[in-house]
Amino acid sequence: MVASSDHEDHLKRDRATRNFVTAEDVARLAGVSRSAVSRTFTPGASVSADVRHRVQEAAKTLGYRVNRLARSLISDQSNLVGVVGANLSLPFMARQLDELSLALLNRGMQCLLLNAAEAEQGITPLIELILEFRVRAIVVMSGSPPSAIIDECVANSVRVILVNRQADDAEADTIISDDLGGARVAAERLLRAGCRRIGVVGSGARTPTQVRRRLAFVEHIEEAGIKSAVWASGETTYETGIEAAKGLLTSHELDGVFCVTDLLALGFLDGAREMGRRVPEDLSVIGFDDIPQSAWASYRLTTVRQSMSDLTGSVLAAIEREMHGKETKLVHEVLPVELVERATVRPMS
């Protein structure tokens, strides 16, 4: 009894100096070596049933949790995956992050989220910060990291996966939706609806996907001998969609409009309706993304869909693809898109 009491006091003193219970604390209570504790918590390691039980009881009593930081020190890598994104409230981004973070967790990886909303000097500092955590991979959903920082990641055996942006000769994996194909589908659908006075709505953002979609659409429409009216200013918001409607529909008599994102399209729809345009009778509208709100009864937007689960699946595959020494097999994947017909485009003419 007296020995036991001294024993407990000793434990309390150790806890006071450090926040977390250590394997040493557990070993003492269980009456085994610290090594036995380690082996008990290491899958596949050799430990007798008796020792295992005593260790587990002691660990439970003390509330012991393995220190993943210390573990990662040994392997020189954590199971953290850095995820860089901005505009996380936007429906498309939010859904991407939702699905990616869940998929990572299900694969035993943890999501270290870096919000790039205020990364005015580019995302290089964020990536440098992420590297300090010895992440396994970095998924870039927003921003375009320069080659130099990507090369540094690769030198440290950290995969960089760019989502919906190009790599510019750097050794990054890229997973892109077929923006060109989607723009073509949208162009053809408007032409098939009989539209001849056509507009395209982008934003002021130099986001590669948006620029690609806009330019490809304009090109396809020009192949039909039609010159598109272009809106390309403002932020990528619903409000910009409204402004675009006010701006384009005041100076043009349009009968068909392609918006490079659904959010722009929903704003455009509301703006057009406020100006008395009937959709799709007077004006057809197509978006791109297929965010949840596009299916809402007040909108029923016809849009080009990029499959979120394909995207997430490809990101995971890229993360888990083995790196063979210094020679990296890069992934450059273009995901198919498809037209989702709802109510904002006239039937074929």
Place this chain on the structure above:
Amino acid sequence: MVASSDHEDHLKRDRATRNFVTAEDVARLAGVSRSAVSRTFTPGASVSADVRHRVQEAAKTLGYRVNRLARSLISDQSNLVGVVGANLSLPFMARQLDELSLALLNRGMQCLLLNAAEAEQGITPLIELILEFRVRAIVVMSGSPPSAIIDECVANSVRVILVNRQADDAEADTIISDDLGGARVAAERLLRAGCRRIGVVGSGARTPTQVRRRLAFVEHIEEAGIKSAVWASGETTYETGIEAAKGLLTSHELDGVFCVTDLLALGFLDGAREMGRRVPEDLSVIGFDDIPQSAWASYRLTTVRQSMSDLTGSVLAAIEREMHGKETKLVHEVLPVELVERATVRPMS
């Protein structure tokens, strides 16, 4: 030249066995001790200008990044903050995560995101996992952790901050919007609009905020001698809002409805309009949250707003509040809400 060549080969061999450049590698190239490298990268530590320069050049040449995991081992704590959330695509949650992750980053903390979408056995396993990363604090946006795991966090000096949920006698900080006050405001607004046949739309979720809002609203309406028609099934989605409209408006001749979230309200609006109800002429509708979509021209939802920046600010304040030994000063904060008048409720009668 020969010595230099041997020196480079030696570096290459070291890099081949480990992924990341270490302080040892830098020290060798700079011709100083490893301790000098450490001091160069430790703010406030003593190091001569010459040594600092040589170390920085060597670090730049080799692409050295401090290992935060090793650093955290010394301090027994990382600057990681665990954030537990589910339904991250929902407008309100997405916005909360967007603002919180940015605020954390601006305060030198990193967001370890755990998606609780598939946490069927509760979020205890997720919190246990987070503890292994020696986080500084845990912010719970979804799920209600039992007292036991909260107590364990506190025993390890890890703050637990519950957002929009109660603590049930556990030592967690809580930050809650004034659901009761908001429900009262909504009830009074409908009554002032002359509504006498009143409904309330919740969901099947046992989410504390939703249950609180619904019950408080029903109570306030009963104080006016009116019995509310209640909908409380399905998930917390736009689609459930539509179902609620179909269900309630078929069996009740309502002139006023309070939906416990904006998303439910937007679905309810679309459902009611599809059934030929004019809003606000035939039927007034109030939501709660003030998500971005509520301001869209197709909806212009009158709603009760909870301020996201107040919420984020309070979470940060709670994280940064000092813990004094074992006696924790808990935060229990109730954030004010306010009515946002738009177009879905009749003027005062």
Place this chain on the structure above:
DNA sequence: GGAAGCTTTGCACACGTGTGCAAAGCTTGC
């Protein structure tokens, strides 16, 4: 030039874990 005071430096240890390996212990078969 020497003494006093200040700055800088490298050594050796800490932090908490996993693991190679020799030693100890256990089990099985003769």
Place this chain on the structure above:
DNA sequence: GCAAGCTTTGCACACGTGTGCAAAGCTTCC
């Protein structure tokens, strides 16, 4: 009971950093 083979164990080291402290170095003043 002993030998052979297998399992388990604890020691000591590794991983990559920060830091206390004694020693070395530098600067200033008389």
